[in-house]
Amino acid sequence: MNGKKGKRGKAGGGDGISRRDFLKKSSIVAAGAIAGTGIFGNGPYVFTPAYAAVELRTVGLAVSIIPDIQKKATEDLKMKVIGQALGSEAMVQKQRNQPEQYEISEGYFYDLDITWPGYQPIDTKRIKDWDKLNPLVTEGYLDPKSNKIRADGSMGDGDAPRKLFYVDNNGQITRKKGRWVTMVPAFHNADSLGYNADEIPYPVTSWGELFNPKWKGKTAILDVANIGTQDTALAMQAIGAAKFKDMGNMTRKEIDTLIDFLIQKKKEGHFRAFWGTFPQSVQLMVSGEVVIESMWSPAVTVARTKGTNCVYADMAKEGYRGWHGGFAISKDVKGKTLDACYNYINWWCSGWAGAFVGRQGYYMHWQEKVKKFLTSAEWDYWYEGTPAKTKIVAPDGTQIAKVGEVRDGGSYYKRMGNIYSWNSFPKEIDYMVKRWNELKAA
Numbered sequence: 197m198n199g200k201k202g203k204r205g206k207a208g209g210g211d212g213i214s215r216r217d218f219l220k221k222s223s224i225v226a227a228g229a230i231a232g233t234g235i236f237g238n239g240p241y242v243f244t245p246a247y248a249a250v251e252l253r254t255v256g257l258a259v260s261i262i263p264d265i266q267k268k269a270t271e272d273l274k275m276k277v278i279g280q281a282l283g284s285e286a287m288v289q290k291q292r293n294q295p296e297q298y299e300i301s302e303g304y305f306y307d308l309d310i311t312w313p314g315y316q317p318i319d320t321k322r323i324k325d326w327d328k329l330n331p332l333v334t335e336g337y338l339d340p341k342s343n344k345i346r347a348d349g350s351m352g353d354g355d356a357p358r359k360l361f362y363v364d365n366n367g368q369i370t371r372k373k374g375r376w377v378t379m380v381p382a383f384h385n386a387d388s389l390g391y392n393a394d395e396i397p398y399p400v401t402s403w404g405e406l407f408n409p410k411w412k413g414k415t416a417i418l419d420v421a422n423i424g425t426q427d428t429a430l431a432m433q434a435i436g437a438a439k440f441k442d443m444g445n446m447t448r449k450e451i452d453t454l455i456d457f458l459i460q461k462k463k464e465g466h467f468r469a470f471w472g473t474f475p476q477s478v479q480l481m482v483s484g485e486v487v488i489e490s491m492w493s494p495a496v497t498v499a500r501t502k503g504t505n506c507v508y509a510d511m512a513k514e515g516y517r518g519w520h521g522g523f524a525i526s527k528d529v530k531g532k533t534l535d536a537c538y539n540y541i542n543w544w545c546s547g548w549a550g551a552f553v554g555r556q557g558y559y560m561h562w563q564e565k566v567k568k569f570l571t572s573a574e575w576d577y578w579y580e581g582t583p584a585k586t587k588i589v590a591p592d593g594t595q596i597a598k599v600g601e602v603r604d605g606g607s608y609y610k611r612m613g614n615i616y617s618w619n620s621f622p623k624e625i626d627y628m629v630k631r632w633n634e635l636k637a638a
Contacts, residue, residue, distance in 0.1 A: 250536040255280045255290055256302030258474065259494070259521065259558070260383055264591065265549050272548075273539055283472060284420050291315075295526040299537055304521045305333075305357040306422075306444075306619040308369065308378055315524040317363040317376040322538045324545070329561050333357045333381040333520065334373075338613045354426070354444020354620035357381065357520040379522035380541050383550075383558045386516035386611040388604070389427075389509040390481060390491030390499070400509040403427070404434030405488060412466050416480050416489035419470035421632035422625060426517050426617055427490045429454050434514055443517075444620030448627055455631040459638045470636060474498075481506055493557030496604075501594035508557075508604035515616025516605075554578050555591045559608055581607030 252275060254261065261281035269277040280298070282290065288310055291301045295314040303311055320326045332338050336351040336358035351358055360369055363376040391400050396411075406415055406428070418424045425446065432438045438453050440446060446454070461467065468486050471477045474495040480486045481499045491508070499506035523541045525534065543549070550560030551569035557578070560566050567575050573585040581603050588597035597603075605611045622628060 250533055251276045251278065252300060252533075252536055252540055253278050253280065253298045254300035254302055254540070255282060255287060255298040256521070257281060257284065257287060259492075260302045260553065262552070265552055268548060268552075269540060269543055273536075273543055275536060275539075277540065291524075295528045299526050299529050299533060300540060301524040301526065302382075302521060303379065303524055304519060304619065305360045305379065306355040306519070306621055308360045309621045311524070312369065312378060314527055315378065316527045316529070317367060318378070318380055318523075318525060318541075320375055320377055323380055324542050325562060325565075328564070329381065330563070332384075332612060333361055333561075338609055351618075352515075352518065352615040353440075353442045353617035356518075356615075356618045357384075357522075379524045380545065381520060381561050382522045382544060383553050383560060384518070384520040384612070385493050385558050386511075386518055386605065386615060387427075387490075387492065388511050388516055389488055390477070390496045390506050391488040391509060392481060392484075392486075393505045393507045395487040400488070400507070401511065401513055402434045402509075403430040403511065403514055405509070406431040406490075407435055407461065407466070408488075409466075411488050412464065413468055414485070414487045415467055416469040416471055416477065416486045417467065418477075418490040419472045419636070421629045422621060423517075423619055424470070424490065425451070425454060425628060425632065426619070428458055430514065430517065430616065432457055443617035445622045446624065446628070448624055451624060451628050451631055455635050458635050462635065462638050478502070497556050497590050497596055500596045501590050501592070510605045511616075512605065512610065512614060515614050516611060517617055517619065518612065518615035519619040552591055555589070557603075559612065563608075577603055579608045581605070581610060 254277065258281040261279040263279070266277045266279040287303070288307050290297060291303055291307070291311040292314045301311065301315065330338070336356055359371065361377055362370050362372060362374050363378055364370040364372065364374060369378060389400060389403065389406060391405070417428060426443050429438070429440050429443050429446070432454060433440055437457060440450050469480055471480060471489070474492045477489060477491050477495045478498045480489060481491070481495070482502045482504045493508065496506050496508045523544065525537045529537055545560070545562050545565070547562070547565035547569045550562070550566035554560065554566060554570060555574065555578070559579070563579065570578070571586070574588065576582045577584045577588050577597065583600050583602050584597050585599065587595045587599060590596050
């Protein structure tokens with residue numbers, strides 16, 4: 197792995213192992229995976245019923261671990277697929293420490309500093325149409341003409357997935373392109389604030405709205421230290437209360453500035469709640485307890501299906517907080533089960549599952565395949581950002597957009613091409629978690 201990433205501090209696990217130690221261990225694990233599993237030289241991907249005896253266990257967040265998807269995969273692949281949805285901390289701990297208890301990880305690039313020791317390198321030659329993967333992860337930008345995500349020419353603050361993508365011959369994460377990768381890129385999005393448009397009667401276009409005194413006692417933030425700090429830092433910066441050099445890798449001084457500010461806001465009664473899962477965020481919004489909060493796209497979708505006029509704020513001026521998930525394979529997997537893992541990953545990337553999560557507002561790679569499973573009206577609404585030609589429905593068929601309505605934030609290129617900061621695992625994570633806990637206890 198490159199020097200900058202390797203110099204990061206402790207990873208934040210209970211055993212106190214540093215990021216450097218994790219990556220040293222991961223190089224041994226990964227190299228062993230390359231040498232011992234016979235994944236060099238395997239044939240191309242095909243769907244096959246040959247794995248009927250295989251029971252594939254996949255673990256992740258509720259973002260992708262969805263019963264309808266596992267059911268469809270089981271039917272199409274003729275093998276049993278069992279999904280386990282966990283909270284963020286439990287997911288990361290299992291992916292890192294219990295690779296024998298899953299075959300597929302539906303994880304996230306920003307967790308790779310911790311989870312990589314539990315995985316084996318993925319052979320891109322076994323991924324169908326790998327050359328058609330869009331450049332967001334392979335290059336770090338979407339538009340080849342601009343060669344950037346942010347206006348300053350960068351990939352954005354924090355752990356852009358491009359920084360944690362490729363694996364060298366020694367099993368270490370590297371910036372240099374090659375055949376082997378950490379994860380197959382999949383579901384991703386540009387996160388924002390959700391708000392009740394019946395209570396806030398004007399378009400929200402700034403993170404700073406989270407700290408508007410009008411909404412005192414009616415705001416909520418995500419209770420994940422390394423993500424909740426980014427949402428609130430973006431909001432604090434937007435109101436001119438502080439400036440952060442790198443939202444995804446704050447210094448101790450910056451963490452103190454942020455947490456001290458948040459503690460004061462909490463003492464003033466500004467926050468109604470800290471939420472841990474998107475169903476909790478939905479309940480807060482639908483019940484009327486909050487009018488604006490950190491929110492994920494499917495939570496906005498569900499809130500709308502329940503009759504709440506929930507809108508995802510358009511952060512075109514200030515930029516979004518980006519995140520990117522994908523598929524990794526447990527280091528313990530080999531042989532026939534390894535083949536089944538590649539089948540499952542290729543199935544996920546073949547369009548149907550991407551269309552399913554697309555109706556929740558998430559994006560996928562290999563978008564021409566996804567497009568085949570969406571109506572033209574759905575494609576234009578979710579990916580092109582154009583006014584809905586017909587009513588737009590959620591996966592359960594409930595209407596979430598009327599004819600003429602436009603997706604909050606517009607097109608894929610407008611939203612994912614405007615990431616201010618990516619979800620990250622900062623070098624000061626131990627200190628950040630300590631201060632975050634002080635905030636919650638205040």
